[in-house]
Amino acid sequence: MGTVDSKDGTTITYTRYGSGPAVVLVDGALAAQEFGPNKALAEALSSRYTVYTYDRRGRGGSGDNRPVDVEREFEDLDAVIGLGAEPVMLYGISSGGGLILDWLLSGRSARKVALYEVPFVVDDTRPPLPADYVEHLNSLLAQGKSGAAIKYFMRQGVRLPALMVAAFPFFPGWSHLKTVAPTMAYDIQYVAEFQRGRELPTARWAGLDLPVTIIVGSKSPAWIRNANAALAAAIPGAEHRILPGQTHLVKAAALAPALIEFYG
Template identity: 50%
Template structure:
């Protein structure tokens, strides 16, 4: 899930030119998860946010920037790209997908998640997947009064649009919620990236399930991620809205062993040239 106008799904990076080794792993419920692997060194798995997958979003450029230091795994979250899907959706199934990828990577790995993917990473570590270190880029939480909380009926509205085959409407609802100007959304609807967004619109309810409990305008319980005992890094953009920066500070405090890093001049849109050096420093300590 994204948290501001220039989100990583609405403004994709170039499609991945060289995906390296590609393959599938089978998750605990039998779902086949497609992945790509590039580079050499300790394994690192990148987890995308809403509407993104290996060929659409920041993961490809980030993997290329990190490949000199790590064996980088990018993958299509279930229901996206070349991965399968098995219903009904449960956050636990996505945690199992990450566990399957870690198994393929050798049994332990670093994790890096962006936006709702960051929330999913924190949940996976909390639930005990074997990680060495993990990093989160702007988990889209609302923990105070600096932004209105998510309306209770919003997930149902998005799910209804998907169920009725109105994928474009589902994406528009999401764009409106994260703050994309209506004129930008209107222009996007007649550009090629819109087809890529609508192709995975049916997975938006999944992301809302991942982040929904943290969109209520109150801080998470202090023990919410008590199981996430690995060293963690929570990253905030210095130019992101107050509510996002405040949320990252709250997340860093709630995680048992995490630190906060604010990237001056950055927003919710992950830029590989800025973010990769921060990750290299943290993961190679």
């Protein structure tokens, strides 16, 4: 692992794999380099690319200067991208894809962008977020109720079954989740606006001018498949790809070939 300083001086921890054209992988909510899917994906891509994973601020070995401001996360991504010697390609999973979309809308650009299952909600195939979801989640976090915040996020945001969520404290990764729970305040800013069960504002992404692929798993719930089809339709020229047999917990062995085909 190495470190790089973000613009505000926050230390961001990263890992570099392989050699070749540069690819940066962006985690979704609660994930980090040692707790999430991107480590296996980086290893699967490393024979063809120089792959960078990193701990988003507040996770793993990275610092976090408050207050929460998504521009700081954009600058963190800038810092990691700056490690490469050429325009990089990006990959984001779940709310990490939402981060990349907002990073692009801030006026930044990349060579190519691949997104996996950005968790928008665009129809009635699942209940939308509660009207006070963002306020309630932030309130729990502000009170230091990390466990309650995680359960609320998993139940209302992810829509996991109640019995599964109740069992979370008994899972091996519970201590990690509680440690990084405050970072959910970042993730909800990238996706909550579009989790209300309404059509996407297609004009929002109409100005994006780069190759984009939107990928989903065939076994993922209808709500997330429908949302990503709508997202692909809203981005000019975007590809839409379905991986047979995959869910939101996508396997690197299934995803890597699709990314290699897209990145070239």
